[in-house]
Amino acid sequence: MAFYRPAPWQKPLSVALLIAALALPTLLTAIGQEFYVGFATRVLIFALAATSLNLVLGFGGMVSLGHAAFLGAGAYVAAICQQAGINEALLAFPAAMGVAGLFALLVGAISLRTRGVYFIMITLAFAQMAYYLFVSARAWGGDDGLPLTGKMAFAGIGLGGDTPLYYLALGCLALVMLLFGRLADARFGRTLQAIRENETRMEALGYAVFRYRLAAFALGGALAGLAGALLANLTGLASPNLLQWTQSGTLLVMVIIGGVGYLYGGVVGALILLVLEEFLVGLTPHWHIALGVLLLGVVLFAPKGVAALFGKRHG
Amino acid sequence: MVEGLLEVRGLCRRFGAIEALKDIDFSVDTGEVHALIGPNGAGKTTFIHHVSGALQPDAGSVRFAGQDVTTFGMHRRVAAGMARSYQITNIFLGLDALDNVALAVQGRPDAGSSFRFWRPVRSETALFDEARSYLEQLGLGSKATTLAGNLSHGEQRALELAMALATRPRLLLLDEPMAGTGPEESARMVELIEHLARHVTILLVEHDMDAVFRLADRISVLVNGQLICTGTPEAVRNDAAVRRAYLGDHL
Numbered sequence: 298m299a300f301y302r303p304a305p306w307q308k309p310l311s312v313a314l315l316i317a318a319l320a321l322p323t324l325l326t327a328i329g330q331e332f333y334v335g336f337a338t339r340v341l342i343f344a345l346a347a348t349s350l351n352l353v354l355g356f357g358g359m360v361s362l363g364h365a366a367f368l369g370a371g372a373y374v375a376a377i378c379q380q381a382g383i384n385e386a387l388l389a390f391p392a393a394m395g396v397a398g399l400f401a402l403l404v405g406a407i408s409l410r411t412r413g414v415y416f417i418m419i420t421l422a423f424a425q426m427a428y429y430l431f432v433s434a435r436a437w438g439g440d441d442g443l444p445l446t447g448k449m450a451f452a453g454i455g456l457g458g459d460t461p462l463y464y465l466a467l468g469c470l471a472l473v474m475l476l477f478g479r480l481a482d483a484r485f486g487r488t489l490q491a492i493r494e495n496e497t498r499m500e501a502l503g504y505a506v507f508r509y510r511l512a513a514f515a516l517g518g519a520l521a522g523l524a525g526a527l528l529a530n531l532t533g534l535a536s537p538n539l540l541q542w543t544q545s546g547t548l549l550v551m552v553i554i555g556g557v558g559y560l561y562g563g564v565v566g567a568l569i570l571l572v573l574e575e576f577l578v579g580l581t582p583h584w585h586i587a588l589g590v591l592l593l594g595v596v597l598f599a600p601k602g603v604a605a606l607f608g609k610r611h612g
Numbered sequence: 613m614v615e616g617l618l619e620v621r622g623l624c625r626r627f628g629a630i631e632a633l634k635d636i637d638f639s640v641d642t643g644e645v646h647a648l649i650g651p652n653g654a655g656k657t658t659f660i661h662h663v664s665g666a667l668q669p670d671a672g673s674v675r676f677a678g679q680d681v682t683t684f685g686m687h688r689r690v691a692a693g694m695a696r697s698y699q700i701t702n703i704f705l706g707l708d709a710l711d712n713v714a715l716a717v718q719g720r721p722d723a724g725s726s727f728r729f730w731r732p733v734r735s736e737t738a739l740f741d742e743a744r745s746y747l748e749q750l751g752l753g754s755k756a757t758t759l760a761g762n763l764s765h766g767e768q769r770a771l772e773l774a775m776a777l778a779t780r781p782r783l784l785l786l787d788e789p790m791a792g793t794g795p796e797e798s799a800r801m802v803e804l805i806e807h808l809a810r811h812v813t814i815l816l817v818e819h820d821m822d823a824v825f826r827l828a829d830r831i832s833v834l835v836n837g838q839l840i841c842t843g844t845p846e847a848v849r850n851d852a853a854v855r856r857a858y859l860g861d862h863l
Contacts, residue, residue: 299706385853391700480729484718488726491704491715498702501664503690503779504726512727 298489298558299354299483307560311474318467320612322460326516334459334533340571341466342527345473347551347563348498349520349557350612354549355558356481357513358493362417362545363424366595367518369524369540373431386465386526393526394519398428403516405511421542428540430527442536449530456530466527470564478560489513490558553596565604615678616641616812617783623672625663632658634837635773636672640783645809647816647824650834652703654815657699659834665689677782691721695781699763699788701768702714705761709752709771712760712814716778745775750804766797770804783813802826825849833857853856 318341322334350364371393378389408419437443449454456462480486488509492499498505530534538544547570555566573591577584599606616639625633632655640646650656661667663674665686681689704712717723717739733739743787747753750770755763760771767788776784789805790798802823808814809827818824824831825845832842835857841848848854 300704388653476729482732482734483730483735484726484728484733491707494622494704494706495702497666497686498698498704499719500686501696501698501702501714502775503687503717505687505720507728533778567681605811 298494299484300497301558301560302315303478303482304562313397315467315471319464331459332471334463336571336575338459338463338466338531339528340568341463341470342531343522343548343567343571344564345470345527345583346521346524347548347555347567348473348477349517349524349563349564350548351479351552351555351557351559352520353514353517354417354552354605355556355562356486356489356493357510358515359409359510359514360417361408361420361444361514361517362533362542362549363420363422364517364543366404366427366523367401367521368528368541368544368548369535369537370397370400370427371522372493372535372539374522375447375449375529377437377442377524378447378551379449380443384449385453386449386530389449390523393522396524397525398519399491400514401521402511402515404518406446409507409510409514416507421545424540424542424545428537428542431537431540437535438538442534442538445533447533447537448465461525463531464533469523469527472544474560474564481560485509485512487609493558501550521602526539535601550592552602556593556604559602559604566602569603573596580610601605613614614825615675617677618663618815619673619675620663621673621675623659623674624668624670625662625667626659627816632837633662633669633781636834636837637841638814638842640815641830642782642813644829645814645816645827646804647818647828647831648829648834649818649821649824649831654834655837656834660785660815660817664694664785675851690719690779690781693780693782694785695779695783695815696785697769697776697787697789698774699791701765701772703760703771703775705759708757708759709763709767709774710740710743710756712771713746713774713778714739716775717742717746720779739814743778746778747771749807750774751800756854764802766793769793769797769801773804773808777808777812781812783815784808786814786816786818788818790818790823800822 306356321337325333353359353361356373374396375389378392382611383389392416402421402503404420411419431437432440448462450456451465456465492506496506525539551566551570552563554569556562571602573588574584576589613682618640620636620638623633623636646654662669663685673680676692676694679692681692718726723739744756747756750773752767752770752774755767760768763771789801793801798820805827826843830842831848832847833840833848833854840857841851841854
């Protein structure tokens with residue numbers, strides 16, 4: 298797989314996309330389609346979650362089938378914070394990232410001693426353990442999940458209505474994409490991708506491979522936790538279903554459709570999958586079939602993902 | 613007796629019923645080129661793996677630069693000053709030659725932490741200036757921006773050496789550097805190794821006898837997992853056991 302290198306058109310394109318995203322709620326309101334602001338927020342949040350998986354999978358080469366556990370953990374931390382009287386996102390969101398990140402650190406410290414299919418299985422096992430933990434936790438609503446009493450506040454400003462949460466999600470995603478782009482091209486990203494390409498060689502160059510993998514895994518977990526906290530605010534519920542392995546599968550599909558190892562792979566994949574779902578659900582209850590055909594098409598005709606079709610490959 | 617740079621004592625390793633290495637005592641002195649030869653399957657590569665830390669012995673010890681490194685993993689031995697090149701070319705094909713060497717420089721403990729998340733690595737001129745000097749030493753100065761995957765086989769072998777050098781080793785483990793190179797490239801590689809030998813101690817595993825006898829200060833012969841002889845090229849050439857076991861009438 299190629300190493301990431303920022304393309305010259307990347308910066309102007311990112312800025313243009315950001316401006317378009319900033320204008321979107323106003324635009325939707327003008328044409329009387331405010332309903333879609335909530336949907337757009339959902340896309341942004343899943344773009345963030347898929348991007349966090351892309352860091353682990355695409356740049357770190359770690360095929361994790363338990364990534365949703367960190368998403369769910371973040372959602373629960375937000376709901377539990379609110380239950381405990383902390384309604385401020387500036388406190389609850391970092392807490393969600395911290396808890397999800399530490400959880401990922403623990404899972405990674407154990408799972409990263411295995412390779413290949415064993416790694417897939419052990420991450421899956423950890424996520425299912427977390428899932429059953431929350432299903433059986435009565436204090437947090439058991440399998441009904443833990444509802445939020447309303448949207449939280451950000452710096453004292455309520456996030457009620459659809460638009461404020463949209464902008465918060467957009468801000469988070471923009472910051473994460475900026476950080477992601479920088480670290481991918483910095484020493485850390487270089488190291489991580491080289492480990493993905495040839496672990497033994499990196500060890501023979503003196504790199505403590507395990508540490509870099511673990512750091513990326515924990516960082517990916519923390520970012521998924523942030524997405525989870527946002528998602529709980531959007532849906533008003535921290536549900537154990539968020540931790541289930543099917544959710545991890547959905548994130549994987551997003552990254553694969555979008556482009557494994559491409560900076561914008563997660564964003565593109567989340568956008569395509571959710572828009573398609575929204576569109577197809579209106580047409581037929583059997584929309585999964587069409588989705589299957591799409592996946593097949595991507596694997597056959599754009600095996601590197603949709604992001605890879607734009608311009609030349611990176612680096 | 614002065615301790616050598618590398619001291620291997622009583623090294624044993626079994627793979628199931630096969631005794632791959634039998635009670636090996638071996639040393640490399642500072643400054644020398646020490647060649648390890650032996651027929652196919654004698655255990656040369658297994659031995660190198662134990663020296664580099666890729667495999668752990670069943671018994672015995674490995675001391676390097678006065679330090680017991682037996683339990684050290686590969687990356688800690690590299691940090692202690694041991695570098696190896698591979699029998700099979702092992703470079704990053706998706707990076708250009710300069711990036712490959714810069715990655716090796718970056719991995720050195722004195723080059724600073726690789727937990728840097730913000731500054732583009734390309735702007736770190738110190739890394740790339742030093743990397744360029746290694747490329748030039750190995751005659752690859754004009755290939756800096758060529759993707760490693762587009763280099764010729766001989767150039768890839770040289771790049772591999774440049775990466776090993778960039779870790780600033782005290783001991784360089786060369787596992788069949790001549791493998792798969794044509795006669796012209798081989799001759800160039802011998803010159804390169806002669807040049808490197810002025811700066812660094814070398815443990816060389818090689819099949820090409822002409823190269824071995826030209827480069828080595830001392831030669832050790834490994835047969836069926838046992839070290840049967842160590843000595844100067846002249847002594848090894850005239851050793852009856854070596855002749856019988858391995859060299860036949862090559863010499």
